Amino acid sequence: MTEITLRRPDDWHLHLRDGEMLKAVLPYTSRHFARAIIMPNLVPPVVKTADARAYRDRIMAAKPEHHHFEPLMTLYLTEGTDPNDLEEAHRTGLVTAAKLYPAGATTNSHSGVRDMDKAMPVFERMAKIGLPLCVHGEVTSSDVDIFDREAVFIETVLDPLRARLPELKVTMEHVTTKDGVDYIAASKANLAGSITTHHLIINRNAILAGGIRPHYYCLPVAKRESHRQALRKAATSGDARFFLGTDSAPHVDPLKECACGCAGCFTSINTMSCLAHVFEQENALDRLEAFASLNGPAWYGLAPNEERITMVKRAEKVEFPTRIETGAGPVTVFDPMFDIYWEVTP
Numbered sequence: 001m002t003e004i005t006l007r008r009p010d011d012w013h014l015h016l017r018d019g020e021m022l023k024a025v026l027p028y029t030s031r032h033f034a035r036a037i038i039m040p041n042l043v044p045p046v047v048k049t050a051d052a053r054a055y056r057d058r059i060m061a062a063k064p065e066h067h068h069f070e071p072l073m074t075l076y077l078t079e080g081t082d083p084n085d086l087e088e089a090h091r092t093g094l095v096t097a098a099k100l101y102p103a104g105a106t107t108n109s110h111s112g113v114r115d116m117d118k119a120m121p122v123f124e125r126m127a128k129i130g131l132p133l134c135v136h137g138e139v140t141s142s143d144v145d146i147f148d149r150e151a152v153f154i155e156t157v158l159d160p161l162r163a164r165l166p167e168l169k170v171t172m173e174h175v176t177t178k179d180g181v182d183y184i185a186a187s188k189a190n191l192a193g194s195i196t197t198h199h200l201i202i203n204r205n206a207i208l209a210g211g212i213r214p215h216y217y218c219l220p221v222a223k224r225e226s227h228r229q230a231l232r233k234a235a236t237s238g239d240a241r242f243f244l245g246t247d248s249a250p251h252v253d254p255l256k257e258c259a260c261g262c263a264g265c266f267t268s269i270n271t272m273s274c275l276a277h278v279f280e281q282e283n284a285l286d287r288l289e290a291f292a293s294l295n296g297p298a299w300y301g302l303a304p305n306e307e308r309i310t311m312v313k314r315a316e317k318v319e320f321p322t323r324i325e326t327g328a329g330p331v332t333v334f335d336p337m338f339d340i341y342w343e344v345t346p
């Protein structure tokens, strides 16, 4: 197959940042994707309805006029989140989900939730009104090995929460382990998982073998090969509980290439091309549409996009920039370490 047409995809987990960075990175998403769930971990975070509304306006102002793109906003849960404010944001259609960052789990998560009991009134209200909870599924305690943090989170936080509130709809975001895949696949209802492009492509060797490569460092950190294989199987299975959330997370190079570099891979430029490559490798090009364009909207109760995009496989490799310039500084583009032949036609 050298050409595929699919419904325009959506990105169910995206970092757009703000200011100059927002202006520079948004067009790479909006030229391929119709909608994206926008992460709220700005500085300061998007915690209230009013913050989400103002951020949404800044995103729309930064969007190229000829791109049709809808940002699906989220609120950042803190121990002080007011359930009434959250309900209001949901009722007016402003937010599509609320995001749980365990405090300290990742970039700008220090205002997140330390004690799950303190956020219980919020989770209860979300279960009642049907607002999905997007979860960064890692425990943060320093005595848990970083490679085990997802599995321990499932056992000690997520499963007890779901047992207590079975009606709560939970998206386990950026699943990185076979444990996560198996947990989702075994669930009967109200649980789904997003998978990033980069976790389908790299394992932990990319970060650590033969030298330290900070541009492959993200959170949750890439795991060993058997986990990557489990993610590939889930993503290409057609199982409606798995869908694309790129977690494209730009940081300027000086903040990645230093003694304590930030987590995040910037993939929005070449995500669709990389995914076509992966799905072709797995003999599953016919399931790319389910993963990128159908399963996500179905989970969030939205219609799939009517518009189509066409991807073609070129005879010559397709070149992407290795880095982009932004008003905030240079940002390195994710390098999948294979030649790319697939491209979205204009």
Ligand code: DOR
Pocket (backbone or CB within 6 Å): 015, 041, 106, 107, 136, 217, 218, 219, 220, 247, 249, 250, 262, 263, 264, 265
């Ligand atoms: O790699 C990541 N980068 N993982 C996250 O959870 C946050 C994100 C960011 O905001 O930079």
Ligand code: ZN
Pocket (backbone or CB within 6 Å): 013, 015, 039, 247, 249
């Ligand atoms: Zn993220």
